[in-house]
Amino acid sequence: MSEPFSFTLLKTDGAARRGEIVTPDGKVQTPAFMPVGTQGSVKGLTPEAVAATGAEIVLGNTYHLMLRPGAERIAALGGLHEFMRWPRPILTDSGGFQVMSLAALRRLEEKGVTFRSHLDGAMVELTPERAVEIQALLGADISMQLDECIGLPATRDEMARAMALSLRWAERSKRAFANRSRDGCALFGIVQGGDDPALRAESARALVDIGFDGYAIGGLAVGEPQAVMLKIVAETAPTLPADRPRYLMGVGTPDDLLQAVARGIDMFDCVMPTRNGRHGTAFTRFGQINLANARHAHDARLLDAESTHPAARGYSRAYLHHLVKANEMLGAVLLSTINLAYYQALMAGMREAIAAGNFADFHAATQAGWERGDLPPL
Amino acid sequence: MSEPFSFTLLKTDGAARRGEIVTPDGKVQTPAFMPVGTQGSVKGLTPEAVAATGAEIVLGNTYHLMLRPGAERIAALGGLHEFMRWPRPILTDSGGFQVMSLAALRRLEEKGVTFRSHLDGAMVELTPERAVEIQALLGADISMQLDECIGLPATRDEMARAMALSLRWAERSKRAFANRSRDGCALFGIVQGGDDPALRAESARALVDIGFDGYAIGGLAVGEPQAVMLKIVAETAPTLPADRPRYLMGVGTPDDLLQAVARGIDMFDCVMPTRNGRHGTAFTRFGQINLANARHAHDARLLDAESTHPAARGYSRAYLHHLVKANEMLGAVLLSTINLAYYQALMAGMREAIAAGNFADFHAATQAGWERGDLPPL
Numbered sequence: 001m002s003e004p005f006s007f008t009l010l011k012t013d014g015a016a017r018r019g020e021i022v023t024p025d026g027k028v029q030t031p032a033f034m035p036v037g038t039q040g041s042v043k044g045l046t047p048e049a050v051a052a053t054g055a056e057i058v059l060g061n062t063y064h065l066m067l068r069p070g071a072e073r074i075a076a077l078g079g080l081h082e083f084m085r086w087p088r089p090i091l092t093d094s095g096g097f098q099v100m101s102l103a104a105l106r107r108l109e110e111k112g113v114t115f116r117s118h119l120d121g122a123m124v125e126l127t128p129e130r131a132v133e134i135q136a137l138l139g140a141d142i143s144m145q146l147d148e149c150i151g152l153p154a155t156r157d158e159m160a161r162a163m164a165l166s167l168r169w170a171e172r173s174k175r176a177f178a179n180r181s182r183d184g185c186a187l188f189g190i191v192q193g194g195d196d197p198a199l200r201a202e203s204a205r206a207l208v209d210i211g212f213d214g215y216a217i218g219g220l221a222v223g224e225p226q227a228v229m230l231k232i233v234a235e236t237a238p239t240l241p242a243d244r245p246r247y248l249m250g251v252g253t254p255d256d257l258l259q260a261v262a263r264g265i266d267m268f269d270c271v272m273p274t275r276n277g278r279h280g281t282a283f284t285r286f287g288q289i290n291l292a293n294a295r296h297a298h299d300a301r302l303l304d305a306e307s308t309h310p311a312a313r314g315y316s317r318a319y320l321h322h323l324v325k326a327n328e329m330l331g332a333v334l335l336s337t338i339n340l341a342y343y344q345a346l347m348a349g350m351r352e353a354i355a356a357g358n359f360a361d362f363h364a365a366t367q368a369g370w371e372r373g374d375l376p377p378l
Numbered sequence: 379m380s381e382p383f384s385f386t387l388l389k390t391d392g393a394a395r396r397g398e399i400v401t402p403d404g405k406v407q408t409p410a411f412m413p414v415g416t417q418g419s420v421k422g423l424t425p426e427a428v429a430a431t432g433a434e435i436v437l438g439n440t441y442h443l444m445l446r447p448g449a450e451r452i453a454a455l456g457g458l459h460e461f462m463r464w465p466r467p468i469l470t471d472s473g474g475f476q477v478m479s480l481a482a483l484r485r486l487e488e489k490g491v492t493f494r495s496h497l498d499g500a501m502v503e504l505t506p507e508r509a510v511e512i513q514a515l516l517g518a519d520i521s522m523q524l525d526e527c528i529g530l531p532a533t534r535d536e537m538a539r540a541m542a543l544s545l546r547w548a549e550r551s552k553r554a555f556a557n558r559s560r561d562g563c564a565l566f567g568i569v570q571g572g573d574d575p576a577l578r579a580e581s582a583r584a585l586v587d588i589g590f591d592g593y594a595i596g597g598l599a600v601g602e603p604q605a606v607m608l609k610i611v612a613e614t615a616p617t618l619p620a621d622r623p624r625y626l627m628g629v630g631t632p633d634d635l636l637q638a639v640a641r642g643i644d645m646f647d648c649v650m651p652t653r654n655g656r657h658g659t660a661f662t663r664f665g666q667i668n669l670a671n672a673r674h675a676h677d678a679r680l681l682d683a684e685s686t687h688p689a690a691r692g693y694s695r696a697y698l699h700h701l702v703k704a705n706e707m708l709g710a711v712l713l714s715t716i717n718l719a720y721y722q723a724l725m726a727g728m729r730e731a732i733a734a735g736n737f738a739d740f741h742a743a744t745q746a747g748w749e750r751g752d753l754p755p756l
Contacts, residue, residue, distance in 0.1 A: 040700060044422075044707040046689075069675065069700045077678050077696050085693060297447065300455050311424075315463060318455050322418060322447045329422035329707065 004184030005141070005213055007245045011355050015237065015264040018354040021245055023089040023141035024184040025081060026056065030245060030266040031350050033257065033343045034059045034091060036274065039068070040084045043274050044333040045340070047086045053309065053337060054344030057141075058086055059269040062095035062134050063102065067117050067124070071137040079139030091269070092140035094131040094173075094190075097149045097218075097250070108148065110165070128172040132187070136180040144216065145173035147190040152224040159194030162219075163203050166192045174210055186213035188247060194219060195228050197235050204239040215240045216247040217265075221256075230259050237264035254283055254346055255370065258363055261350050273339030278332040280324040283342045284312070287370040291335065295377050296321035308348075309341030382562030383519070383591055385623045389733050393615065393642040396732040399623055401467040401519035402562045403459060404434065408623060408644040409728050411635065411721045412437045412469060414652065417446070418462045420718070421652050422711040425464045431687065431715060432722030435467040435519075437647040440512050441476035445495050445502070449515040457517030469647070470518035472509040472551075472568075475527045475596070475628070486526065488543070506550040510565070514558040522594065523551035525568040530602040537572030540597075541581050544570045552588055564591035566625060572597060573606050575613050582617040593618045594625040595643075599634070608637050615642035632661055632724055633748065636741055639728050651717030656710040658702040661720045662690070665748040669713065673755050674699035686726075687719030 002024040011018040021028040035042045035050055038061045042050045050058060060080055065071060074083050081087055096113070099106055103115035103124075112127030128146040135143035147166040150158060170189045177187040189212035193199030207215060217236055220229045233248060240246055247267035248260050257268055273283060280292040284304050299317040307313045311334050323331030346366070353362030380402040389396040399406040413420045413428055415436045420428045428436060438458055443449060452461050459465055474491070477484055481493035481502075490505030506524040513521035525544035528536060548567045555565040567590035571577030585593060595614050598607045611626060618624055625645035626638050635646055651661060658670040662682050677695040685691045689712050701709030724744070731740030 039704045039706055040697070041704075041706045041708040044711060046708065046712070064704075068704055069696070073676065073696075076676065077694060083694070083697055083700075085697070298451065298454065316455060316461070318447070318451075319418070319461055319463070322461075326417045326419075326442075326446055328417055328419045329710065330419040330424065332707065333422060333711065334424070 002184065005186035007214065007243065009242060013354045013357050013359040014262065016261050016350070016354045016359045017264060017266055018351055019245065019266055021089070023186070024182065025090065025141050026088045028056045028089055029351055031257075031261045031347055031354075032057060032267050033347045034267065034269040035340050036061070036269055036271045037084060037086070038271070039064045040074075040080065042336075042340070043278065044329070044336050047084065049337060050086070050340070051088070053340040054348060055340065057089040057091060060090055060092045060138060060140070061098060062092050062131060062138070063098035065138060066095060066126075066134050067119050071134040075137040075139070079137075081139055089141040090139070091142040092135045092138055092144065093249075094144040094146040095126050095134070096131070096146045099126060100149055110168070112146070128169040129176040132173055132176040132180050136182060139182060140185065142186045142188060142214070143177065144188050145170045145190055145212075147192055147218055149192070149219045149222065150194065151222045152195055152219075152228075154194050156194075156196055156199075159192075159196050159199055163192040163194070163199050166190060167203060167206050170207055170210055174212070188212055188214040188216050190216045190218040190249070191236055191240075192219045195224055195232060197232070200232055200236050201239060204236055208239075208241060212244070214245040214247060216249050218249045220248065221250045221252055226256065226259075229256070230263060233260050233265060234263045254343065255367070257343070257346060258350070258366060262359070262363060273343050274336040277335035277337075277339045280331070280335065281339075282312075282320070282335055283339045284374075285342070285366070285369045286372070286374040289374050291317065291320045291324045291331075293321075299378055301375065301378075303338065307338070307341065308345045309338065311337040312341060380562065383564035385592065385621065387620060391732045391735050391737040392640065394639050394728070394732045394737045395642060395644055396729055397623065397644055399467070401564070402560065403468070403519050404466045406434045406467055407729055409635075409639045409725055409732075410435060410645050411725045412645065412647040413718050414439070414647055414649045415462060415464070416649070417442045418452075418458065420714075421656065422707070422714050423718070425462065427715060428464070428718070429466070431718040432726060433718065435469060436464055438468055438470045438516060438518070439476060440470050440473035440509060440516070441480065443516060444473060444504075444512050445497050449512040453515040453517070457515075459517055467519040468517070469520040470513045470516055470522065471627070472522040472524040473504050473512070474509070474524045477504055478527055488546070490524070506547040507554040510551055510554040510558050514560060517560060518563065520564045520566060520592065521555065522566050523548045523568055523590075525570055525596055527570070527597045527600065528572065529600045530573055530597075530606075532572050534572075534574055534577075537570075537574050537577055541570040541572070541577050544568060545581060545584050548585055548588055548590075552590070566590055566592040566594050568594045568596040568627070569614055569618075570597045573602055573610060575610070578610055578614050579617060582614055586617075586619060590622070592623040592625060594627050596627045598626065599628045599630055604634065604637075607634070608641060611638050611643060612641045632721065633745070635721070635724060636728065636744060640737070640741060651721050652714040655713035655715075655717045658709070658713065659717075660690075660698070660713055661717045662752075663720070663744070663747045664750070664752040667752050669695065669698045669702045669709075671699075677756055679753065679756075681716065685716075685719065686723045687716065689715040690719060
C-alpha cells in the first residue's frame, strides 16, 4: 500500500501549478501549506485537530528533535509519525537554519557545523551526513539537505561563499541519502545565493545537475522586502525542473503564499499561523485581525460566519477577545486552529482556481477581500 | 423544552446516592464532577472537548467573570452559556471564596465585602444581593449564596462569627434571588462552621429553615487533613434534606471524591485535574503519574490502554513525557483532558456501582488500583 515518492503536475495556469505529491505515508495536493510541528507537536493542537484544518503534511524540526528527545530515541519509539501520532506525510528540515538562528557558539567548517545546545550546553556536531541520518531516524517522507542559510542583506562574497558551501553539502547529502533512507522517501536540494540572481541561477543549475526529488528555495524571508523575495522566486522557479515540486522555505503571510504560487511554487511552511495565533492575531478573508483590540470587546458577531472551519464560525469576537485579554490557553488554541484552517482554505482555493483555469481571478478577489479589511465596527 | 430545576434521588447504597438534577439547560447525573471554567473557559479545552470527557455541567467563577469581561458585558452578549458556547448546565460560585483568596485590600462588613481588583486596582463591592445579581446576569442554572469562607485551623470564635455572618447573608441571598433569577433556576445555601461539629449542625439547621434548592458544604479543603474533612462531611450530610442535592465545594482528589460520595455527597468541583495536568501530572486508575519523571522517557506504552478516553489511550508515555519536558502546550491540553476524563469515568463508575448496589466493592477495587500503583517500569 505504501507508494514511493512521486510528483505529478496536474495542471498549470500561468506559472501557477496544481499537482500531487505521493509519499510512503500518503498523498499531498499542491500547492500545499505545511504546519510546523517544531518539537513533535503543532503547538496546542492534537494531530486530529491539525488534520481537521485540512493539512495533509506537517514539518518537523530536526534541530529541536535531535536535541530533545533525540533522533535515536524517536527511532527507538517507532519514528516521528508514531511518536506524534501523525500517520500522514512528514517533511523534516535539515536543522541548519535553526542552528544558525538559535544555537550559541556555533562554528562553521567545511565538514559541518558545531554548536552548543541551547538546552543543556552540550557541544553537538551537525554534518550533511548526520543531518540525513537524523532525518532517516525520524522517518521523514521528505528530507532536506543541510545548507547554510545567511541573513539578508549580505555581501556578495558572503552569499557566494554560503551558496558554494551549500552545493558541496548538497552533493554529500545526496550520497549519504542513497545509503540511509527508508525506501521510497525523498531528498530535496536547496537553492541558495541570497538576493543575487546570478548566484541563484548557478545554485539551481548545479543542484539540478546533482539531481534531487524536489527543490527548495532557501535563504528567503530572512529580512528582505517582499518584492525582493518575489523577484528571486520568479527568477528561480523557471530554472527548476517542471516535473519536481518546488518548496519555498519558511514563507509566509497569506499574500506571500498567493504571490509565490503565482510564480510557480508548490509547497510552503511557516510558523506564522500558530505563532501569531498565540499572540492574538487571526488570519481571515478580511485580512489580519488583532483580537486584543478593544473594538471586539462588545462584538457578538462570529469571527467569520462563512469560514470552512467550526472554530472560526463557532465563537463570538467578544469571546475570542476575552480569551486573548485573559491570556487563556484556549485563545491560543482556537486562534492557531483558525489560522491554520484559513491557510488551508486559501491553499484549497488556489488549487481549485488553478484547476479551473481562473487563478488570476482568485488572486485578485482574495487580495481585494484583504484590502476591504474587517467588518465595519458595530 | 426547558424544565425547571429539580432533583430526584434514584437510589441509595449505604450513604452513597445516585440521583438526577434537572436544570433549564439540561440534566446532570449525580454523583457529578464539575470541571472549573474559571474565566469562561475550562483551561485549554474547547466546549466540545469538555463534553467529550463526559462532563454534563461546568462551574464558572463569579469573581473572575465580574472583573473581566464583567457580568453586564456577558449578559449583553447573551449570557455565559452563549459566551463560552457551553449549552449545558452551569453552576456559578458566589465569588466570596476567591475574594478572600485572591483580592488585595479586602474589607469585610455586615453589608458585604469590598476589595481591590487584582486586574486594574479598582475598588469593587460584593454583597449577597450583588452576588445573586451577577449570577443571574451570567445566566447560571445553579447560583450559590455569598458566604464567608475562612481557612483552617481557625479559632472557634472566628469560625462562629463567619458561620453566623454566612447565615445572615444566606437569608439576604434568598430574598434577592426571588426577585432576580431566571425562571426555573436554583439557589444553593452553603453550610459553614469550620471543623466544629456544633457550628456545622447549627449552620445546616438554619439553612434548611430558610430553604434552598440544594445545599453545599463550604469551608473545607482549606488546609485541614482529609480525615477532618471527611468527618465534617459524614456529620453534616445526614442533617441535610435527602431530597436536595449536596455539593462539597472545591474538592478534591479522586480519593476525596470516592470517600465523600460514600458519605452522601452528590456534586463536586475542583481545579485539580486541569491545574495538575498543566503541571505534568496524570490522574489514572493506577493513581497519580508524574509524566516529567525520566522513567517515562523511553516508554512506548500508552498511559492507560483501557481508558475510556482516546487521549489517555492515544499517546505513548514517552511522547507525553517529551511534551511535558519541552513545555509544549499540547502536553497541558492532553493531560488536562486525560484528567477530566478520568474524573468523569470515576464518577460514572460510582454512579453505576450505586445503581447496582455494589458501591463498597467499587470503592475497595478503585482504591486497590491506586495502591497497586503504576505499571512496573520497562
